[in-house]
Amino acid sequence: MPFEPESFGKYYFVDKIATGGMAEIFKAKTFGHGGFENLLVIKRILAHLGEQPDFVSMFIDEAKTTVALQHRNIVRIYDFGKQGDNYFIAMEYLDGKDVRRVLAKLASNRRYLPIEFAVYIASEACKGLSHAHVMTSQQGEPSPIVHRDVSPSNIMVAYGGEVKVADFGIAKAESNLSDTDAGVLKGKYEYMSPEQAAGEDIDARSDIFSLGIVLWEMLTGRRLFKTGNDTLTLEKVKNADVPTPSSVNGRVPKSLDDIVMKALTQDRDERYQTARALYEDLAEFLFPSSTDQLAEDVSTFMIELFEDEILAERKALESGSAVAAELHQTAPHGWEDGPRP
Numbered sequence: 001m002p003f004e005p006e007s008f009g010k011y012y013f014v015d016k017i018a019t020g021g022m023a024e025i026f027k028a029k030t031f032g033h034g035g036f037e038n039l040l041v042i043k044r045i046l047a048h049l050g051e052q053p054d055f056v057s058m059f060i061d062e063a064k065t066t067v068a069l070q071h072r073n074i075v076r077i078y079d080f081g082k083q084g085d086n087y088f089i090a091m092e093y094l095d096g097k098d099v100r101r102v103l104a105k106l107a108s109n110r111r112y113l114p115i116e117f118a119v120y121i122a123s124e125a126c127k128g129l130s131h132a133h134v135m136t137s138q139q140g141e142p143s144p145i146v147h148r149d150v151s152p153s154n155i156m157v158a159y160g161g162e163v164k165v166a167d168f169g170i171a172k173a174e175s176n177l178s179d180t181d182a183g184v185l186k187g188k189y190e191y192m193s194p195e196q197a198a199g200e201d202i203d204a205r206s207d208i209f210s211l212g213i214v215l216w217e218m219l220t221g222r223r224l225f226k227t228g229n230d231t232l233t234l235e236k237v238k239n240a241d242v243p244t245p246s247s248v249n250g251r252v253p254k255s256l257d258d259i260v261m262k263a264l265t266q267d268r269d270e271r272y273q274t275a276r277a278l279y280e281d282l283a284e285f286l287f288p289s290s291t292d293q294l295a296e297d298v299s300t301f302m303i304e305l306f307e308d309e310i311l312a313e314r315k316a317l318e319s320g321s322a323v324a325a326e327l328h329q330t331a332p333h334g335w336e337d338g339p340r341p
Contacts, residue, residue: 014320212263
């Protein structure tokens, strides 16, 4: 059934991207003077979660913290608020797909993600994570932000070849739900670090392990720790018994095996200690390929891989935008965007 555009405060939903256990995600537009339009993404938190004070408090704290993250490899947050019964986050729109969708599409076509592209995506994600991990407060004191939920669904690859990490801080709020049930974190256990799975305090090295899992899966086209049972998955994560990528995909060279296995070391003290250090080894592997050239190549790859979907998405966006513009013209306006022409 086609999506029916709707107003949401000063925003207008033009298409629906996804629905999850915590939120609905929409493409949205705002309208300003002189025909100005802006396309962005709204993550609308499900209403029943807004009734839980612990969740709301944590969610607000994390939104305040992560809005300060401004980096070319991080999806930027523009706005946070509440409309009706729903808290929401407004964030940068990236025309592309997350790594989860990329790998699923490749699997359906029985194809591997090219090795150089997998390493490029991971190295770009490292840049975003490194920025967050070395954040400081306004007073100059260390104030690192740990993502806590690095997974294929939180790494975006644009059709233009850019790579950005999304959803900083949201996982922390989600994990503190007062009535967490078995389904809330389902599908996330397999991207935890051993220390996170064991309920220990975590730091930046936990994100590095999680990114190592994503890189392993991009190289092999297989799931590393996922099982049909959450308890068993957590045990596999804690044991961190990881086969080399080359044992699954013989085209992976030993030098890349070594990088991946260091990122996936069970003992965090033996792991890469910073995302910057992991990035440097990945960049050395990619040399002499440049970031600009790889971005162009990934862009060509993404457009070819999702050709049919891109066409459908653009038609839906055009149709939804037209309806949203009509809604905007007929809606009463306040000071946010001025009077109607």
